[in-house]
Amino acid sequence: MPPDRPPTSTCIDRRHFWYHVAPADVAAAVGGYVTLDHASGPLLGQVTGLTLGEHGQLAPDVRVEGRLLGDAVPPFHGVETRVAAPAEVADWLASIRPGRAQLPVGEMSMAPGVPLELDAGAFRRHTFLCGQSGSGKTYALGTILERLLLETRLRVVVLDPNSDFVRLGSVRDDVDIELASRYAEATDDLAVRSVGDAGEKRLHVRFTTFDAAERGATLRLDPIADLEEYAALIELAESVSASPYETPQELADALRASAEPAVRALGLRLTNLGLERWTLWSMSDSGSLDELVAPGGPRAVVVDLGSLPTPAERALAAEATLAALWRRREARDPTLIVIDEAHNVCPGAADGPLTALATEHAVRIAGEGRKFGLTLLVSTQRPQKIHENVISQCDNLILMRMNSRADLAVVGSVFSLVPEQLLAGATDFGLGQSLVAGGLVSHPTLARIGPRWSHEGGSDPPSDWALPR
Ligand SMILES: Nc1ncnc2c1ncn2[C@@H]1O[C@H](COP(=O)(O)OP(=O)(O)OP(=O)(O)O)[C@@H](O)[C@H]1O
Numbered sequence: 001m002p003p004d005r006p007p008t009s010t011c012i013d014r015r016h017f018w019y020h021v022a023p024a025d026v027a028a029a030v031g032g033y034v035t036l037d038h039a040s041g042p043l044l045g046q047v048t049g050l051t052l053g054e055h056g057q058l059a060p061d062v063r064v065e066g067r068l069l070g071d072a073v074p075p076f077h078g079v080e081t082r083v084a085a086p087a088e089v090a091d092w093l094a095s096i097r098p099g100r101a102q103l104p105v106g107e108m109s110m111a112p113g114v115p116l117e118l119d120a121g122a123f124r125r126h127t128f129l130c131g132q133s134g135s136g137k138t139y140a141l142g143t144i145l146e147r148l149l150l151e152t153r154l155r156v157v158v159l160d161p162n163s164d165f166v167r168l169g170s171v172r173d174d175v176d177i178e179l180a181s182r183y184a185e186a187t188d189d190l191a192v193r194s195v196g197d198a199g200e201k202r203l204h205v206r207f208t209t210f211d212a213a214e215r216g217a218t219l220r221l222d223p224i225a226d227l228e229e230y231a232a233l234i235e236l237a238e239s240v241s242a243s244p245y246e247t248p249q250e251l252a253d254a255l256r257a258s259a260e261p262a263v264r265a266l267g268l269r270l271t272n273l274g275l276e277r278w279t280l281w282s283m284s285d286s287g288s289l290d291e292l293v294a295p296g297g298p299r300a301v302v303v304d305l306g307s308l309p310t311p312a313e314r315a316l317a318a319e320a321t322l323a324a325l326w327r328r329r330e331a332r333d334p335t336l337i338v339i340d341e342a343h344n345v346c347p348g349a350a351d352g353p354l355t356a357l358a359t360e361h362a363v364r365i366a367g368e369g370r371k372f373g374l375t376l377l378v379s380t381q382r383p384q385k386i387h388e389n390v391i392s393q394c395d396n397l398i399l400m401r402m403n404s405r406a407d408l409a410v411v412g413s414v415f416s417l418v419p420e421q422l423l424a425g426a427t428d429f430g431l432g433q434s435l436v437a438g439g440l441v442s443h444p445t446l447a448r449i450g451p452r453w454s455h456e457g458g459s460d461p462p463s464d465w466a467l468p469r
């Protein structure tokens, strides 16, 4: 039975309100919307907390707390409050919509039928996407990327560890024809680079564009511990840009045949580390990662790290991409750097010199990239797995299902403006459900992300083995 009269709200600080109802009459959920029928006109509020208790009443009741959306209002008392209709939420959102592109990436969970629109301008700041395995992070990244490609001119570079975005330019059959053709046009300049691909689609990195630190890390050389070899490397690198050697194999052979002990040692090192067998080196062909991310390169680049056979090659390609982006920072060419499974690229504790260097670049971009137009969108399963100086610089949050309360507490400590009970709800999220906060949205918003327009690349293994025989 609904109560005889709607509950009435009180506000004393111009921003927040509360009201009390009997447990059976709690109609609004945390994250949901209520309308406060104020004498000056309806006010929209979002419920941020429900507390059960004896609040000076005879029977147990629930204290419903919320935040007023929109401008501050003078304190009030006794304002009738009811659950808001989705149309009221949609109207309010339309009234505050900024002039920038809005990216429709899903549907608001608490206002069914109302699209979740992300403010594209918020990608000027770093974004953290977090959720446990299978919660829908990669799918959500794809959805966001599609909308960014269609609705904006922002450059995008994707580090794709599982070949999930290799088909980002290929539209699904069930997509509306008009949208499909606009999308095809928007992705015309999308460059997907995989190591196994032939010709200009081959993913490769050019050693001669590396700086001394990158070269040293690739060969696992330390400038102090390996004095002779490091010096030989630097000397050799100066001449290698005009190298007569077509392949790393030829170079290694030549080095090993040198009369100079330090150079010979370098050759052996190349061989022992297996570097000459790596397929990702640039030969005489153009289109290295360094060139692709330079100003004037393709509008969007997918670096298919998943196509690389060894972790060391993946680490090198990720590092080389970040290094190249950082080197060209003075061009101030706004670029979003998307890193899925970022714990492999910029972990809290690096497992080798290349990953340590990649982490250094990521931390630098997180700290200083914004003023050069370089922003990050990093995705991971657990916040602690990423370097803390990357996460701490993120202003935008997309949180998906997360079972661990300890992990949620870490997220909460970085995004302290998100109400605690909204965060806590992430333990119950279904597939694709998310909490979006920061500059992407006007207020922390619950939503379901999707649908995708393009094909997902990699896929989960089949699950029909569990069906009854
Ligand atoms: N919003 C959605 N709508 C429909 N299907 C989805 C949605 N989100 C995810 N899926 C599907 O659920 C599966 C898992 O999603 P996804 O690969 O994005 O998870 P993930 O969080 O990236 O997991 P992991 O951390 O293991 O990489 C995929 O098969 C994907 O197609």
Ligand SMILES: [Mg+2]
Pocket (backbone or CB within 6 Å): 137, 138, 139, 340
């Ligand atoms: Mg994933």
